[in-house]
Amino acid sequence: MNVKLELYRVFCNVAKTESFSLAAQKLYMSQPAVSQSIKQLEEQLGLQLFNRTSKGVFLTAEGRTLYEYVESGISLIESGEKKILNINQLTYGELSIGVGDTISRYLLLPYLERFHQEYPEIKLKIINRTSLDTLSLLRLGKIDVAFVNLPVDDDEIEVKKTFPVQDTFVVGKGLAHLALEPLTPKEITALPLILLERKSNSRLYVERFYLKNGAALNPEIELGSHDLLLEFARINLGVSCVIRQFSQHFLRTGELIELKQTVAIPRRNIALVCHKGMSLSPAASRFFTLFSSEPLFSPTLENN
Numbered sequence: 512m513n514v515k516l517e518l519y520r521v522f523c524n525v526a527k528t529e530s531f532s533l534a535a536q537k538l539y540m541s542q543p544a545v546s547q548s549i550k551q552l553e554e555q556l557g558l559q560l561f562n563r564t565s566k567g568v569f570l571t572a573e574g575r576t577l578y579e580y581v582e583s584g585i586s587l588i589e590s591g592e593k594k595i596l597n598i599n600q601l602t603y604g605e606l607s608i609g610v611g612d613t614i615s616r617y618l619l620l621p622y623l624e625r626f627h628q629e630y631p632e633i634k635l636k637i638i639n640r641t642s643l644d645t646l647s648l649l650r651l652g653k654i655d656v657a658f659v660n661l662p663v664d665d666d667e668i669e670v671k672k673t674f675p676v677q678d679t680f681v682v683g684k685g686l687a688h689l690a691l692e693p694l695t696p697k698e699i700t701a702l703p704l705i706l707l708e709r710k711s712n713s714r715l716y717v718e719r720f721y722l723k724n725g726a727a728l729n730p731e732i733e734l735g736s737h738d739l740l741l742e743f744a745r746i747n748l749g750v751s752c753v754i755r756q757f758s759q760h761f762l763r764t765g766e767l768i769e770l771k772q773t774v775a776i777p778r779r780n781i782a783l784v785c786h787k788g789m790s791l792s793p794a795a796s797r798f799f800t801l802f803s804s805e806p807l808f809s810p811t812l813e814n815n
Contacts, residue, residue: 517548518552519581519584521538521545521552522549522560522577523582523585524545526574529567529569531568549561558571561574597632599793601794602630602632603632603633604633604634604792604794605634605635605794606626606634606635606656607636607638608638608655608656609649609656609657610639610640612737613736613738614658616757618757622801625801626801629801630797641711642712645657645658646663649668649786650668652786655791655794656783657785658781658783658784659784660713660779660780660781661673661781663784668784668786669786671782671784671785671802672783672799673780673782673783674756674780674782675778675779676755676780677754677778678713678716678753678754678755678776678779679754680699680751680769680770681744681753681767681768681770682750682767682768683746683767685747686749686750689750690768690770693771693773694772695773696724699772700726703748704728704729704732704751705730705749705751706733706734706740706752707737707752708735720776720777731749740753741758741767
């Protein structure tokens with residue numbers, strides 16, 4: 512049986528109003544069109560759904576049975592349509608973001624705050640993972656967008672926006688003498704180094720650079736967070752390799768001092784990415800627009 516959904520919509524409205532004319536007004540149809548729709552439905556089902564009287568139209572026993580099921584289905588469909596409308600208007604929905612702890616704190620937070628202020632009904636789901644794990648989640652469609660360290664060698668991933676960052680070495684005031692003269696790569700590697708754990712993409716990037724320059728990094732301390740790198744250097748436990756853009760407070764207050772290098776580590780990029788083959792939700796699209804139009808993050812901090 513191939514009954515058009517619109518016939519059932521007309522049927523439900525006639526049943527509720529008990530009037531062809533009132534149903535027509537509600538559906539923005541002519542009364543003859545409503546009458547014809549009911550007649551067509553009755554013919555397709557092979558039974559009479561309404562008793563026609565001078566006082567109006569009333570459901571037959573068969574019509575009441577059908578109405579119990581059809582009304583529930585139409586209500587569910589209408590609820591779904593309202594949800595979709597709310598999603599498009601950003602008054603309902605979810606935005607899932609894959610990001611590491613450091614990027615989340617120093618780059619993402621101001622944008623999340625602005626997005627939540629504008630769209631408080633959108634549920635934010637933040638998943639903390641490494642860049643490799645985040646890309647895996649993105650490929651599986653388990654997150655909408657992601658922040659990762661470039662490069663990303665994957666044709667399925669689309670880079671929407673990049674943020675340049677600079678890896679550098681810092682010391683506390685107690686080791687300030689190390690910052691007096693530029694240091695060669697080999698002189699850097701001879702220092703009491705504090706680095707992120709080896710599984711970190713940031714750590715791997717710096718290690719590869721030094722190996723290309725004939726020097727191997729052998730840290731005395733390995734830590735799991737950028738914040739700890741800053742704190743350990745601040746209390747003079749060694750020389751920390753940090754991201755300059757995420758260390759601005761300590762550098763500007765003089766709690767940490769940046770070492771001079773004869774060969775600077777090349778800048779790299781953090782990127783906001785999505786999956787090319789998956790359509791963006793309205794919330795994700797608006798989030799990308801916010802990043803493009805709201806410069807809440809300063810990408811550079813030059814040496815003094």
